[in-house]
Amino acid sequence: MTTIKFLKEDREVVVADGANLRLKAIENRIDIYTFVGKMTNCGGYGQCGTCIVEIVDGMENLSPPTETEKKKLKKKPATYRLACQTLVNGAVTVKTKPSAK
Numbered sequence: 206m207t208t209i210k211f212l213k214e215d216r217e218v219v220v221a222d223g224a225n226l227r228l229k230a231i232e233n234r235i236d237i238y239t240f241v242g243k244m245t246n247c248g249g250y251g252q253c254g255t256c257i258v259e260i261v262d263g264m265e266n267l268s269p270p271t272e273t274e275k276k277k278l279k280k281k282p283a284t285y286r287l288a289c290q291t292l293v294n295g296a297v298t299v300k301t302k303p304s305a306k
């Protein structure tokens with residue numbers, strides 16, 4: 206077991222090792238999508254790029270970026286990940302909707 210801390214929401218959730226970051230956010234009612242993303246998200250297939258999160262701490266505890274993810278995030282900061290492509294293997298701190306104010 207490990208933890209995901211959602212910074213903006215001030216919530217910490219306990220998850221099993223290898224948990225999918227997007228699914229755990231949804232299960233815990235953490236809102237990872239902006240308004241547009243809610244309407245258009247691809248359902249976790251790495252296609253839409255709307256599930257972007259910023260990893261504030263613990264990047265080393267995540268699964269390495271997938272090929273799809275690397276393409277989607279080419280022009281984004283190295284701290285950004287697609288939640289749906291990210292598996293959590295250790296404690297991590299996450300900022301949702303990093304480009305929203």
Ligand code: FES
Nearest residue numbers: 249251254256289
């Ligand atoms: S949900 Fe579409 S890329 Fe993650």
